[in-house]
Every structure is written in C-alpha cells, then in structure tokens.
Amino acid sequence: MLVTQQKVLRKFWYALMPMSALDKGPQPFTLLGENIVVWKGADGKPAALRDRCCHRTAKLSKGFVENGNIVCGYHGWTYDCSGTCVRIPQNPDASIPAGARVPAYHCDERYGYVWVALEEPLQPIPYFPEEEAPGYRRILQFYEQWKTSPLRVMENSFDNSHFSFVHKANFGMIDNPVPAKYEFRPNDWGFEAETHVPVRNPEASFRITGTSEPVTERHLTNRWYMPFSRRFGCVYPASGIHHIIYNCATPIDDGTLMLVQWLYRNDSEEACSTQELIDWDRPITTEDRDILEATDPDACVDTRRRVEFHMESDKPGLMMRRMLMDLLTRHGESEVHNPPEA
Ligand code: FES
Ligand SMILES: [Fe+2]
Structure with a gap:
C-alpha cells in the first residue's frame, strides 16, 4: 500500500510537530504528499493552509506571521486562518478579488502537538x-x-x-x-x-x-x-x-x-x-x-x-x-x- 494512493487516509488526523515548533514562525510540512504550512494564529491555536500563495505561487512557509495572519514573503499578500486573502499591500484601496484564497485544512492542538486532517475527518483526534x-x-x-x-x-x-x-x-x-x-x-x-x-x-x-x-x-x-x-x-x-x-x-x-x-x-x-x-x-x-x-x-x-x-x-x-x-x-x-x- 502506498499511502498517497489511498485517498481515504486524507480523512484522518495526524500529529505533525510539537506546538513549540511554531514559536519560530510558519513551518512547512508535507502530509500525504501535500505541501502545507502551519503557524500559530492570534488565539494561540494552530492553523494550516496549502503552502502555495495564490498570487505567484511562492511558498507561504517562507513568509512570516503578523497579527495571527500569514504574510507571503514575496509581495506581502496576507491570509487569515481560513485561507482568505485579507490584504494586498500594493492595492490598499482596491477590493480583494473573490478568488484570492488558499485551501485550508482542519487543524488543532492536542497533547502538545499540531494535528492536521486534509479532509473532513471520519473520527476525532484519538482520546488518550x-x-x-x-x-x-x-x-x-x-x-x-x-x-x-x-x-x-x-x-x-x-x-x-x-x-x-x-x-x-x-x-x-x-x-x-x-x-x-x-x-x-x-x-x-x-x-x-x-x-x-x-x-x-x-x-x-x-x-x-x-x-x-x-x-x-x-x-x-x-x-x-x-x-x-x-x-x-x-x-x-x-x-x-x-x-x-x-x-x-x-x-x-x-x-x-x-x-x-x-x-x-x-x-x-x-x-x-x-x-x-x-x-x-x-x-x-x-x-x-x-x-x-x-x-x-x-x-x-x-x-x-x-x-x-x-x-x-x-x-x-x-x-x-x-x-x-x-x-x-x-x-x-x-x-x-x-x-x-x-
Ligand atoms: S507570490 Fe505571494 S504575494 Fe506574490
Ligand atoms: Fe521494537
């Protein structure tokens, strides 16, 4: 069995890294072949998006966190925890295009770790x-x-x-x-x-x-x-x-x-x-x-x-x-x- 070929595996929670790893800023992770970025939001909870800016495709994990949002390191487009672009610094007065968003994943903290599920999970994070x-x-x-x-x-x-x-x-x-x-x-x-x-x-x-x-x-x-x-x-x-x-x-x-x-x-x-x-x-x-x-x-x-x-x-x-x-x-x-x- 090759894990990336069994799509149902995307519907489970996995522990990625200790929460403390996010103190250093956004972190990249590859889960089931998918490149994601995780960071700590303004409420202290972790968030996960596809690691690909929707502007010119730079990895968001190369960016930084500002007020709980993630900022792309290339031109500064800024995304909230749901993946919605909330700021385009070069066009402060223009409305943000509706398609300016990045896919978000299920993300939570448990037992000191960041947990992510790529799709709607079939089960909660296991209870220990x-x-x-x-x-x-x-x-x-x-x-x-x-x-x-x-x-x-x-x-x-x-x-x-x-x-x-x-x-x-x-x-x-x-x-x-x-x-x-x-x-x-x-x-x-x-x-x-x-x-x-x-x-x-x-x-x-x-x-x-x-x-x-x-x-x-x-x-x-x-x-x-x-x-x-x-x-x-x-x-x-x-x-x-x-x-x-x-x-x-x-x-x-x-x-x-x-x-x-x-x-x-x-x-x-x-x-x-x-x-x-x-x-x-x-x-x-x-x-x-x-x-x-x-x-x-x-x-x-x-x-x-x-x-x-x-x-x-x-x-x-x-x-x-x-x-x-x-x-x-x-x-x-x-x-x-x-x-x-x-
Ligand atoms: S590639 Fe991310 S803001 Fe341009
Ligand atoms: Fe052993």
Missing part, C-alpha cells in the same frame, strides 16, 4: 486518557523522519516476536524467542491487545522499570488507532510504574513518515528524569527505525499472502490489514494499491 488522569507527567520524546511506511511501524508495534532480535542489546531475550500471546479486543477503529512479556532488566533500566531484578515483566495493554497511531501501554508490575508511549507515524509521502513519540509516566522527575527517559527510549526506537528502514515501504494489504502472516505474532498485522481493507472498500477505493508479489 493519561493526558487528563491525575498522577501522570507528559514527556515529548522524539520527532524525526523515518524512511519507511506507517503501516510497517504499526505492525511492528504489535509484533512482540521482534523483541528477542531487534532489541537483544537491551531488554530483548534472544534465548527466549517464542512470543507471549495477545488477548485481542477489537473495536470500530482499531483494537486493544493485552499480554505479559518477560524482559531483561539491565542496570541501565533499573530506574526505568523501578526494580533491580535481572528479569522483570511488562504488562502491556497496547492499542491501535486506525490508521497510524498507537499506544504502547506498559506497566511494570514489580514497581507499579506506568510507561505509556504514544506514537503517530504521520505519512509524509510514499516512503517517508514523521515519527512522533511522547510518553506518560506516573512517577516523579526525581525518581526518573526526563533526560533519563529519553536516553532509555532513544536507542530502542533507533533499533526499530534501523530494521524498518530495511523493509519495503510498499507494504501489502493483501491478506492472502500467507507467508507474510505465517507466525502467530503476525496476527495483529493481519487484523490491521483486514480492517484497513474494509475501510478502503467502504470508501469506494476499488483500486487498492498492492505491491507486486515479492
């Missing part, structure tokens, strides 16, 4: 309960481009047989390659998958897991939010520490995504600092990145390819594809792109 629950702190961990496909990232998130190999240098147990089974709870827009996984607990992770046992357990309650968001819901039963990661694998184009990752912990900065938590999760995430960038980003959605779904731990990826296929056909995408058989 830890944001409001007492006792949690939120840590914005990473925001980086990966050369792979978001479907690969999602299937990897629920593939607990890769731990023993990809993560053997830290928590993975290479001598214990048979993965724990999941219990699945599907819903209309994804599923929840629960399991208990034994993990190595090297000294470097004592303050992460809250225990010094050489082997400990992760109680995982993971969730998939169609199409490309997920929760890694990890509780360490030995200490009661919650290590809850959310990711958006935001599709940039057919071979690139923005991996957005943030974390909720139910402990204090003194117990485990923000920097320690970033330093622990960073190399693990890089291990995933390295192997996923070695896969073909043109991920198939054809569930008849039995060899791709041969192991018990391939089942989540199979379920994702069935649900995505159902979504694509329900929205009239009869031309579902599938790569040729390998």
Whole structure:
C-alpha cells in the first residue's frame, strides 16, 4: 500500500510537530504528499493552509506571521486562518478579488502537538486518557523522519516476536524467542491487545522499570488507532510504574513518515528524569527505525499472502490489514494499491 494512493487516509488526523515548533514562525510540512504550512494564529491555536500563495505561487512557509495572519514573503499578500486573502499591500484601496484564497485544512492542538486532517475527518483526534488522569507527567520524546511506511511501524508495534532480535542489546531475550500471546479486543477503529512479556532488566533500566531484578515483566495493554497511531501501554508490575508511549507515524509521502513519540509516566522527575527517559527510549526506537528502514515501504494489504502472516505474532498485522481493507472498500477505493508479489 502506498499511502498517497489511498485517498481515504486524507480523512484522518495526524500529529505533525510539537506546538513549540511554531514559536519560530510558519513551518512547512508535507502530509500525504501535500505541501502545507502551519503557524500559530492570534488565539494561540494552530492553523494550516496549502503552502502555495495564490498570487505567484511562492511558498507561504517562507513568509512570516503578523497579527495571527500569514504574510507571503514575496509581495506581502496576507491570509487569515481560513485561507482568505485579507490584504494586498500594493492595492490598499482596491477590493480583494473573490478568488484570492488558499485551501485550508482542519487543524488543532492536542497533547502538545499540531494535528492536521486534509479532509473532513471520519473520527476525532484519538482520546488518550493519561493526558487528563491525575498522577501522570507528559514527556515529548522524539520527532524525526523515518524512511519507511506507517503501516510497517504499526505492525511492528504489535509484533512482540521482534523483541528477542531487534532489541537483544537491551531488554530483548534472544534465548527466549517464542512470543507471549495477545488477548485481542477489537473495536470500530482499531483494537486493544493485552499480554505479559518477560524482559531483561539491565542496570541501565533499573530506574526505568523501578526494580533491580535481572528479569522483570511488562504488562502491556497496547492499542491501535486506525490508521497510524498507537499506544504502547506498559506497566511494570514489580514497581507499579506506568510507561505509556504514544506514537503517530504521520505519512509524509510514499516512503517517508514523521515519527512522533511522547510518553506518560506516573512517577516523579526525581525518581526518573526526563533526560533519563529519553536516553532509555532513544536507542530502542533507533533499533526499530534501523530494521524498518530495511523493509519495503510498499507494504501489502493483501491478506492472502500467507507467508507474510505465517507466525502467530503476525496476527495483529493481519487484523490491521483486514480492517484497513474494509475501510478502503467502504470508501469506494476499488483500486487498492498492492505491491507486486515479492
Ligand atoms: S507570490 Fe505571494 S504575494 Fe506574490
Ligand atoms: Fe521494537
């Protein structure tokens, strides 16, 4: 599946970048192959337009923000958050032509990030309960481009047989390659998958897991939010520490995504600092990145390819594809792109 060829993907929300990135002025972003510009409006909320001035096509992201509007850097045409041109500085007394506007996108702030949907969204921005629950702190961990496909990232998130190999240098147990089974709870827009996984607990992770046992357990309650968001819901039963990661694998184009990752912990900065938590999760995430960038980003959605779904731990990826296929056909995408058989 190539993401830019499945139009229904334009009808979902994606996290683009931290809100703080907008403090530097308008920012460009490519979402599903479409060039957009985001900036902070006068009310402090983010806004998104096509990154193309309707005058002589300059990228608006090269411009600047004035009184909450975006000003083109070429001749100063000025647009409000709806994309309407509100000022042509060279003709202050003439009326502005009705066609002087730029397409606007759905844009909002949530969980410290800018979220955009290119078309009327089918679902609201996913609700992540830890944001409001007492006792949690939120840590914005990473925001980086990966050369792979978001479907690969999602299937990897629920593939607990890769731990023993990809993560053997830290928590993975290479001598214990048979993965724990999941219990699945599907819903209309994804599923929840629960399991208990034994993990190595090297000294470097004592303050992460809250225990010094050489082997400990992760109680995982993971969730998939169609199409490309997920929760890694990890509780360490030995200490009661919650290590809850959310990711958006935001599709940039057919071979690139923005991996957005943030974390909720139910402990204090003194117990485990923000920097320690970033330093622990960073190399693990890089291990995933390295192997996923070695896969073909043109991920198939054809569930008849039995060899791709041969192991018990391939089942989540199979379920994702069935649900995505159902979504694509329900929205009239009869031309579902599938790569040729390998
Ligand atoms: S190209 Fe933007 S104002 Fe001329
Ligand atoms: Fe991993």
